[in-house]
Structure formats: structure tokens, C-alpha cells
Amino acid sequence: MEATAVKKYTYKDFVSDQEVRWCPGCDDYVILNSMQKALPEMGVEKENVVFVSGIGCSSRFPYYMNTYGVHSIHGRAPGIASGVKLANPDLSVWIITGDGDAMAIGGNHFIHVLRRNIDLNIVLFNNEIYGLTKGQFSPTSLVGQKTKSSPYGNTQPPFSPGELALGANARFYARIGGNNPKAMTQIFIEAHRFKGTSLIEVLQNCVIFNDGCYTDVTDKEVKDDKQIYLEHGKPMIFGKNSEKGLVLKGLKLEVVTIGENGITEKDILIHDAKEQDPTMHQMLIRLEYPLATGIIRAFDDVTLEEREDELTKKIKANSKYKKTDDLFFSGETYEVKAP
Amino acid sequence: MSIESLTKESRTLKPEELQAVVIRFVGDSGDGMQLTGTQFSDTSAMFGNDIATFPNYPSEIRAPQGSLYGVSGFQVHIGSVEVSTPGDSVDLLVAMNPAALKTNLYALKPGHTIIVDKDAFTKKNLEKAFYETNPLEDGSLEGYRVIEVDMSTLTKETLKDVAGLDNKAITRSKNMFALGMVYWMYNRSTDHTVDFFNKKFKNKPELVEANTKVLNAGFYFAETLELIPNSFTVSPAKMKPGTYRIIMGNTATAWGLLAASEKSGLELFLGSYPITPATDILHELVKHKHFGVKAFQAEDEIAGICSAIGASFAGDLAITTTSGPGLALKGEALGLTMMIELPLVVINVQRGGPSTGLPTKTEQSDLLQAMYGRSGESPVIVIAAGTPADCFNFAYEAARLALEHMTPVVLLTDGYIANGSAPWKIQSVVDMPEIKNRKVTKATENWHPYNRDPKTLSRDWAVPGTPGLEHRVGGLEKDSITGDVNYVPENHQVMTNTRAEKIKRVQDNIPNLKVEYAQEGDLLVVGWGGTYGTLHSAVKEFTDQGHKNVGFAHFNYINPMPKNTEEVFKKFKKIIVCELNSGQFAFVLRANFGQFNFHQINKVQGLPFSNDELIQKFKQIL
Incomplete structure (x- = not known):
């Protein structure tokens, strides 16, 4: 198995010779470093890794990775990545995208790539703003948010990437703060191991155009109290002293304190990321307090390439056509003889 | 009764x-x-x-x-x-x-x-x-x-x-x-x-x-x-001896691609979205999983071409099929393919335009879109098939040129030849021309992704899975040597010139323009693509009526044009360009051969030419 393969690479093997040109202090550096640290742990050969991006700040990412890569056009990375993977299923293929790239111009491709479940990994840099075009509102910007294209406040309600993904039948969805490299690295490794399309939403701070947009949940001082880091098979417990937990009350999740009102750890919900039914995953995604992070959903399903492969093998085994000649000269042909 | x-x-x-x-x-x-x-x-x-x-x-x-x-x-x-x-x-x-x-x-x-x-x-x-x-x-x-x-x-x-x-x-x-x-x-x-x-x-x-x-x-x-x-x-016609079958243009196109896949030893990948009158190519290719064909019906035209770009990057013989409005949607991705210099066959089965136009009717009005319909200076190879059976050869040729020159090739057919059928003398892959490709399999010192063949200027094709050749490509301008992102003005000029010159040099890899009937004389009838049958038949009839000074030159290679084009034009007093649009090929000819006067016969009715209307105009012009 890949997970137990001998580690032959270090972080440095995945650093390209290109100078990184993001703004100082951008979370994009954290994501890049986390990826470069995760790759040696995946047990995948360097030449078998492909990064495909669209357009936007995040989409410069492939240039900085010493692997194969395509910096493509706005919103279209899912199409290109799908072609790469279907052409060669042995590759580990990563899509690097942002909130505008994935959900505005590339919205159609985003939902369809999730529905098909090709074994691809999508890293969505969500900073709730357009950075590269210098500060317009994006499909995840909040109502009222003042941006260059909404000087009096944004009037367009946002998407929730996780809910959109579940609606498109995503099998794997994770969410993580852009300032949490340790967990991010682990999630990247898990996403690579997961067979099917995995979507990792990174809450990425844009220091220039939307600085502090996640501060109230991701800052070191508050994150343990404001976030719950979910792990499959473990109780949904959070808080600085692990004193809080989630229970189901009616059709809603409720925060309880362990030790109060007779609540014990046994009453706390156990996280089941592998459940097919997305209802609980959706409730977790919608939760405002605490904000759910970690791998929220990881439902094992047949991939598109597995289906295609099975079909192709069956058809090849039963077909009378081995070469094109067999096809061209089959059926209704006729001879014209020399006079 | x-x-x-x-x-x-x-x-x-x-x-x-x-x-x-x-x-x-x-x-x-x-x-x-x-x-x-x-x-x-x-x-x-x-x-x-x-x-x-x-x-x-x-x-x-x-x-x-x-x-x-x-x-x-x-x-x-x-x-x-x-x-x-x-x-x-x-x-x-x-x-x-x-x-x-x-x-x-x-x-x-x-x-x-x-x-x-x-x-x-x-x-x-x-x-x-x-x-x-x-x-x-x-x-x-x-x-x-x-x-x-x-x-x-x-x-x-x-x-x-x-x-x-x-x-x-x-x-x-x-x-x-x-x-x-x-x-x-x-x-x-x-x-x-x-x-x-x-x-x-x-x-x-x-x-x-x-x-x-x-x-x-x-x-x-x-x-x-x-x-x-x-x-x-x-009675039976006098035809070349051999084994025949009746074939529709779209089927012939699909089969030409199958043949190219077998000959080149590359797996065939089709990324496509249904559109009349091109969908039959998708219908045909999905049947052939036994040849390892990967046919991917995408969510839209853009994803269709993008999946093909991905497959090409990964080393497959990649195809996308469409018709006029779909080509418009693919324009940006086609520009990317040109920029990152990957082989890709784009088939446009032209229909009546503009916009949704006349989906089930025929026209040749996407020529300029194929030539110029992208941002920036973005030359690609453009070729066109002449008859239903011809679609086989030109689909094969599109694949050959894309692979040998590391470039997108737009193949133009049209509703008339795509849905029309005719006898096809079956061709075995064994007898088809060789198809080389530019794949590099071993890392060498100082290798760069934009290493070019000095003769054709086509770059190396290093596909994922090849150790030591990891590299990045993208839509941003490239350094002419390393392939890294480069915004230097002089470098942009060098790369623009190189991309143009690369397509021009395809001339060395295509046949000369042939002239039928009179080899020199008073009138040269010029056509391109799917009008071959109607023009050929009209010129034949005109010649049979006694006009022995009329020649017929039909273009299958539009960009670049055959090397001897000017030589052919010189041999006739008058040239008349016949096409099912308002004069798009004539426009291209004027841009390239300003020294000649090009007369025109045009028709934009969603219908092919008729013999009578052509002959009448030949008479007027002669």
C-alpha cells in the first residue's frame, strides 16, 4: 500500500526553482508548504503527480511545485484534470482553485466534477474575494461586504461551498483554516488516499483585500472554542478543555457542556464521515458555532474510472474487433473487380 | 386492383x-x-x-x-x-x-x-x-x-x-x-x-x-x-478495384481517428458535447471501447475541449468534436492549447450560422472563426475534408499533423458531407502514412519543455509519469528557452514569431495543390472543403460543353496553404473562388496573394451549390 511505502522524498523535492510571488503574509504560503510536506508522506512518485489550476492568485500554485503541472484558463481546471486522470489513472491529480474560479466562472465544471467522482483532489482556496483582479466580491462574499465592485455593500447572497458540494453529490469534503498547516497536511494525505473526488476547502485569509475575514474563528486565541475539528469515529467534542460537545436535539445540532445538566461524554455524537446519507454532514457544514473543520464527509463510492475500466475490459474480452481492419472490413462490404 | x-x-x-x-x-x-x-x-x-x-x-x-x-x-x-x-x-x-x-x-x-x-x-x-x-x-x-x-x-x-x-x-x-x-x-x-x-x-x-x-x-x-x-x-460504374462500403462523412471521420490511433500507437481520447450535426462522431466513437477509445461526454463544450487538453497533456491522441457555436465556446481553450503547444484535433462540422442559425443545414461560414477566432495572435493548422469518404483521410491527416507538429489542428467538415454518404474504398491502417510523435521518454541534461525540433520547430512532448521531466506549462507567455513564465518584451516577440513560423513550416509536410482539367488557361475555379463534389461536377460539365481552358483547384489545406499555390494561380488569367459563405476564403487569399484578382461565387442559403448556378456564373466571368 502507498501508505506504508518507503519515504524517498523530502519537502525540498517538491519545491520548484520558481520564485514564489504571493503577497507577504498570505495563507497561500501555508497551503503550499503543507502540500510540499504532505507529498513525501503519500508514497507517490514525483513524476506521477500533476497539479492543474485555473486563474487567480491560487492558480499560480503549480509553478511552485516541482511536479507536472498546467496553469490553465479561468474556471476550467476540472475539465483538464479529468482528462489527465482518465488518460492515465495511475497519476495523482490535484486541482488548485479559488472561490471565483471554482464557483463563479467555473461553477458548472465544479458541480459536474463532484458528481462524476473521478479520483481527483480539489483544493479550494476560499478567501471570499477576488484577489488577482484587486478586490471585487466573489460568490462566497457576504451580503453587505464592501468591495471594489460593491462600494455600498454586496447585495448578492453567497454560496456555502460545502453545501453546494453535497448538493452535487460530493463524496469527500473537508474544511480547514488557512493558518492550520498541521491539520491541513494531514487532510491532504487523507484526500490523496481517498478513492474518488475529494474537496478540501481552505479558509484562506487575503491580507490585502479581505484581511481578517476568518479571524473570529481561526485566530489562535479563539479557534479551540469556535471550531470543532472532526475526526471519523471520534466524539464531536471541542473547546479549550474539551469540555463542549454536540448532541442532536430534534432536527438540530446543539452545543452542550460535558458535566452540566447530567451530560456525559457518552451523550455526545460520534462523527461518521463515511455515512452515505449526507444529512448529518450538511448539518455540520451549516453550523455557525462551532465552525466544523476537518474531514466532514468521506463516503466510499465507485469511481468513474473504475466503472469505465470494468466496462472496457468486458467489451474488449467479448469483442470481435481487435484491429481497425476487423471493423472496416466487417458488415456490408462489396467487391469491385478489375474489368 | x-x-x-x-x-x-x-x-x-x-x-x-x-x-x-x-x-x-x-x-x-x-x-x-x-x-x-x-x-x-x-x-x-x-x-x-x-x-x-x-x-x-x-x-x-x-x-x-x-x-x-x-x-x-x-x-x-x-x-x-x-x-x-x-x-x-x-x-x-x-x-x-x-x-x-x-x-x-x-x-x-x-x-x-x-x-x-x-x-x-x-x-x-x-x-x-x-x-x-x-x-x-x-x-x-x-x-x-x-x-x-x-x-x-x-x-x-x-x-x-x-x-x-x-x-x-x-x-x-x-x-x-x-x-x-x-x-x-x-x-x-x-x-x-x-x-x-x-x-x-x-x-x-x-x-x-x-x-x-x-x-x-x-x-x-x-x-x-x-x-x-x-x-x-x-449499369455498374467504372470504379477502382477493391473492397468498398458505403460510408457517411461523420462515420468516416470517426474511423479516420481510429486508424490514426492504431497507427500512432496512442490511445484515443474524445472529449465532446452533443451538437448537431457533429454528434454522430461521438455516437460512433463511444461504440469502440474494444479499441481502448475513451469517449467522455462532458458537461459543456468548454469541458469537452478541456478534458481533451488534459488527455493530450497526459499523452493520449486527443480529439474534440463540435459545430460552429461550440467552436466559439471552445475558443479560449483552443488558444491555451496553441500556447502550451499540445497536439489536439478539433473537428468542426459546420452548419448554417450565425448564432444557432440553421442547425440541420450546411454552410462553410466558420472558416474565419477557425482561422482567427481566438484572443491574441494564435495560429493553428486548419484543414478541410472534401467529400464524405475524404473525411476518413483528413481526420487521419489532422491527427498526423497535430502529433508531428505539437499543435492544435482544426478540421472543417460540414453538414453536407457529414450526413452524406458515398462509396469508400476501404483503407487498411497498414497502408496509411506513418505518424511520428514528439514524445521524450528519458531525462537529459538541460532539458526544457520548449526544446524544439530545429526543422519543424515543434516542441518536445514530455508526459506525466516520465521521471526527471517534471515541468509546468500554462497560458502565460513563456521564456523561449526554459519555458518559464516570462514577460520580457523581446521574448514575447520571439515567441510570437516562433509560433507563426512553426505553423508556416507545416507546408513542408503537406502535398502540393493539384489542378484538375486544364493545367493553365483562362479560368481557374477555386474551392475548399465540402464543396469538392459540386464544384468538380460543375467544372466537368462546363469542360464537356467545350470550355477546355478551365482548371479546377480545390484546397484541403487552408492554413498553411500548399507551397505551390502562387505557381498555380499564375497560370490562369482569371480566378474565381466558390464557397458557401460571403467570401471568407477569398478574404484569406487576398490577404496572402494580393497580386491576384479573385472573383467570387457565394451562396448562403443553407444549401449546396447546384451545377446550373455554377455554370451560369462561370460563363459570365469567362
Whole structure:
């Protein structure tokens, strides 16, 4: 198995010779470093890794990775990545995208790539703003948010990437703060191991155009109290002293304190990321307090390439056509003889 | 007359010999006219005739019965001489209802024959076709030979004893009655069609019986009917010896790609989105998983080409197929492919434009879009197929040029040749030209992704999975040596020039322009792409009329054009460019060969040229 393969690479093997040109202090550096640290742990050969991006700040990412890569056009990375993977299923293929790239111009491709479940990994840099075009509102910007294209406040309600993904039948969805490299690295490794399309939403701070947009949940001082880091098979417990937990009350999740009102750890919900039914995953995604992070959903399903492969093998085994000649000269042909 | 009274030996007439015949079968979209026409064509081809066919059907799937816009037709031209078009005017019109008669009578030659299903000329159907009086009764068809047959009644009578048939099945087989009649008239055997029934309805013996009975009933009816004075025959044509089959342009395109995949040893990947009239290529390629074909129906045109770009990056022979509006959507991705210099075949089966235009009609109006429809200076190879069978060779050629020159190639076909069919002398892959590719498999010192072949300027193709050649490509301008992102002004100039020069050098890898008929003289008729058949036939007729000073040069290579183009143009006093648009190729020619004066013949009606209109214009210009 890949997970137990001998580690032959270090972080440095995945650093390209290109100078990184993001703004100082951008979370994009954290994501890049986390990826470069995760790759040696995946047990995948360097030449078998492909990064495909669209357009936007995040989409410069492939240039900085010493692997194969395509910096493509706005919103279209899912199409290109799908072609790469279907052409060669042995590759580990990563899509690097942002909130505008994935959900505005590339919205159609985003939902369809999730529905098909090709074994691809999508890293969505969500900073709730357009950075590269210098500060317009994006499909995840909040109502009222003042941006260059909404000087009096944004009037367009946002998407929730996780809910959109579940609606498109995503099998794997994770969410993580852009300032949490340790967990991010682990999630990247898990996403690579997961067979099917995995979507990792990174809450990425844009220091220039939307600085502090996640501060109230991701800052070191508050994150343990404001976030719950979910792990499959473990109780949904959070808080600085692990004193809080989630229970189901009616059709809603409720925060309880362990030790109060007779609540014990046994009453706390156990996280089941592998459940097919997305209802609980959706409730977790919608939760405002605490904000759910970690791998929220990881439902094992047949991939598109597995289906295609099975079909192709069956058809090849039963077909009378081995070469094109067999096809061209089959059926209704006729001879014209020399006079 | 009752059906039982018809016998096989009622009449024995010596059939009259004809050189060529054009027959058009027309009826309601549900009347099975495509099948009827195809059966007649296949039977004639197997008999040894040269053939050309063209279906003409509405874009509505099941238009209201009896309506004018619901008429579906199939035209076939058979000959003992070379046949290069489905024919302009018709020798025999088979019309299954009033709407079909009304919309097609214009094409029938004066004095020629119409067969109608008289039963369909009801008050209701006449109203739907906006006939105030019945044309069979009001004398308006004087000047034609009209054969009125109670086809529906005779079909019902024929099938009264066949068990297991519902009314619908009975009504639907009346097209076979018409086909049987036409088989007798043109001295054709019904055997091929009976074989077809046996295969098609393998598990429905009642349908085999019913269709065979009706077909034979039509055949015997025609033989007995005194209204049909004579039968005709068209002898086998002189064709190159070999094994043939009838092939539709779109099928030939798909097969050309299969052949290129086998020859190049690369797996075939198709990324596509359904669009008329290109979808049949997708339909055909999805069938061939046994050859390892990966056909991916994407969520839209853009994802169609993008998945193909991904497959090309990963080392497959990558294809995307579309028609005009789809090519517009693919424009940005095509520009990326040009920029990152990957092999890709883009097939545009042109239809009537602009916008949604006339989806089921033909036109050549995407030439400039193919040439220039991208941001920035973005040269690609543009080639065009000339005939249905030609689609095989040019699909193969598109793949060969894309792989050898590391560039996207746009192959233009059109609705006319894509849906038309003709005999194809089957080509084995063994006999097809070699296809090289630029794959590099080993890391060498100082390797860069934009390392170029000094002769062709095409770059190396290092695919993921190859150790030591990890690299990044993208839409940003590249350093001319390392391939890294580079915004330096001089470098951009170098790269712009290199991309243009690379396409220009394709000239060394394509054949010279051929001239047919006069090699020099007063008039050179110039065409490109899917008009080959109509232009060839018109120039031939014009030459036969005594104009021996007229040459014909047809372009399959548009960008770049063959090296000898200027030499050819020099040999004629006048040049006339004929195309199914308002002068797009003439525009390109003027831009490249400003020293010549180009006359034009243009038509934008969704229809092919006719011989007569071409010849008339040749005369005016000469």
C-alpha cells in the first residue's frame, strides 16, 4: 500500500526553482508548504503527480511545485484534470482553485466534477474575494461586504461551498483554516488516499483585500472554542478543555457542556464521515458555532474510472474487433473487380 | 386492383439503360424515408453503381404529422458514371403525403415521375399542407407523370393475415411498398433489403414477415401496373478495384481517428458535447471501447475541449468534436492549447450560422472563426475534408499533423458531407502514412519543455509519469528557452514569431495543390472543403460543353496553404473562388496573394451549390 511505502522524498523535492510571488503574509504560503510536506508522506512518485489550476492568485500554485503541472484558463481546471486522470489513472491529480474560479466562472465544471467522482483532489482556496483582479466580491462574499465592485455593500447572497458540494453529490469534503498547516497536511494525505473526488476547502485569509475575514474563528486565541475539528469515529467534542460537545436535539445540532445538566461524554455524537446519507454532514457544514473543520464527509463510492475500466475490459474480452481492419472490413462490404 | 391478382411474370420489358438517376424519397418525419433511401442506396452500391446521398430532415424530432416543416427527405444519386454530388434536380420523386409533395415538387425535372400515396391525400392532410384543392385532381401536376397508388390500403391488405401486428406497425411499413416499387422500376433486387430485415428484426419474426411481404407487394405491383411504362437500369460504374462500403462523412471521420490511433500507437481520447450535426462522431466513437477509445461526454463544450487538453497533456491522441457555436465556446481553450503547444484535433462540422442559425443545414461560414477566432495572435493548422469518404483521410491527416507538429489542428467538415454518404474504398491502417510523435521518454541534461525540433520547430512532448521531466506549462507567455513564465518584451516577440513560423513550416509536410482539367488557361475555379463534389461536377460539365481552358483547384489545406499555390494561380488569367459563405476564403487569399484578382461565387442559403448556378456564373466571368 502507498501508505506504508518507503519515504524517498523530502519537502525540498517538491519545491520548484520558481520564485514564489504571493503577497507577504498570505495563507497561500501555508497551503503550499503543507502540500510540499504532505507529498513525501503519500508514497507517490514525483513524476506521477500533476497539479492543474485555473486563474487567480491560487492558480499560480503549480509553478511552485516541482511536479507536472498546467496553469490553465479561468474556471476550467476540472475539465483538464479529468482528462489527465482518465488518460492515465495511475497519476495523482490535484486541482488548485479559488472561490471565483471554482464557483463563479467555473461553477458548472465544479458541480459536474463532484458528481462524476473521478479520483481527483480539489483544493479550494476560499478567501471570499477576488484577489488577482484587486478586490471585487466573489460568490462566497457576504451580503453587505464592501468591495471594489460593491462600494455600498454586496447585495448578492453567497454560496456555502460545502453545501453546494453535497448538493452535487460530493463524496469527500473537508474544511480547514488557512493558518492550520498541521491539520491541513494531514487532510491532504487523507484526500490523496481517498478513492474518488475529494474537496478540501481552505479558509484562506487575503491580507490585502479581505484581511481578517476568518479571524473570529481561526485566530489562535479563539479557534479551540469556535471550531470543532472532526475526526471519523471520534466524539464531536471541542473547546479549550474539551469540555463542549454536540448532541442532536430534534432536527438540530446543539452545543452542550460535558458535566452540566447530567451530560456525559457518552451523550455526545460520534462523527461518521463515511455515512452515505449526507444529512448529518450538511448539518455540520451549516453550523455557525462551532465552525466544523476537518474531514466532514468521506463516503466510499465507485469511481468513474473504475466503472469505465470494468466496462472496457468486458467489451474488449467479448469483442470481435481487435484491429481497425476487423471493423472496416466487417458488415456490408462489396467487391469491385478489375474489368 | 386486388393484391392477389399481381403475379411475378405479368410483364417482361427490356429495361432502358440510363447513365445516372436521382431519386428523392420524401414523407412525414415518422414515415421512414431515411431508411427507405438508405436501403435503395446500399442496394445500388452493391450492384456496382457509384452513389452519393444526402438526407434532409427537419430539426424537430417528431414534428406534427402532415405539416410542411415535418417533411423528411432522402436523396440518392446513382450512376454508371462517376457521381460526385447527390444531384441537383430529381428524376423520380416519391412523396408519401401532400406536405412532402408541396415542399419537394420544385426539385423534380419537368416531365418526370412522381409516385404518391393517394390514401394520404385526405382533406385534413391537404389542409395541413395549405393546398386549397387536391393537386392530384386540379390539373396542377400536368407536365409530370403522376403515379397514384393507394399505398396505405394496399399495405393493409397485404398484411391482413399476418398475426401479431398492431395498426401502427402496419402503417409504418408502407414505406417498404414504395421501396418495392422503386426497386422494380430501377431493376434492382430486393435481396439486400430482405437480408437487412432478417438482421434488424432478428427477434421479431412478425416484422420480418410483414416488411418482406409489403416490399414484395410493392415490387409486384409496379411490375403489373400499366401506369409504369418501363423499367430502367443503371449499369455498374467504372470504379477502382477493391473492397468498398458505403460510408457517411461523420462515420468516416470517426474511423479516420481510429486508424490514426492504431497507427500512432496512442490511445484515443474524445472529449465532446452533443451538437448537431457533429454528434454522430461521438455516437460512433463511444461504440469502440474494444479499441481502448475513451469517449467522455462532458458537461459543456468548454469541458469537452478541456478534458481533451488534459488527455493530450497526459499523452493520449486527443480529439474534440463540435459545430460552429461550440467552436466559439471552445475558443479560449483552443488558444491555451496553441500556447502550451499540445497536439489536439478539433473537428468542426459546420452548419448554417450565425448564432444557432440553421442547425440541420450546411454552410462553410466558420472558416474565419477557425482561422482567427481566438484572443491574441494564435495560429493553428486548419484543414478541410472534401467529400464524405475524404473525411476518413483528413481526420487521419489532422491527427498526423497535430502529433508531428505539437499543435492544435482544426478540421472543417460540414453538414453536407457529414450526413452524406458515398462509396469508400476501404483503407487498411497498414497502408496509411506513418505518424511520428514528439514524445521524450528519458531525462537529459538541460532539458526544457520548449526544446524544439530545429526543422519543424515543434516542441518536445514530455508526459506525466516520465521521471526527471517534471515541468509546468500554462497560458502565460513563456521564456523561449526554459519555458518559464516570462514577460520580457523581446521574448514575447520571439515567441510570437516562433509560433507563426512553426505553423508556416507545416507546408513542408503537406502535398502540393493539384489542378484538375486544364493545367493553365483562362479560368481557374477555386474551392475548399465540402464543396469538392459540386464544384468538380460543375467544372466537368462546363469542360464537356467545350470550355477546355478551365482548371479546377480545390484546397484541403487552408492554413498553411500548399507551397505551390502562387505557381498555380499564375497560370490562369482569371480566378474565381466558390464557397458557401460571403467570401471568407477569398478574404484569406487576398490577404496572402494580393497580386491576384479573385472573383467570387457565394451562396448562403443553407444549401449546396447546384451545377446550373455554377455554370451560369462561370460563363459570365469567362
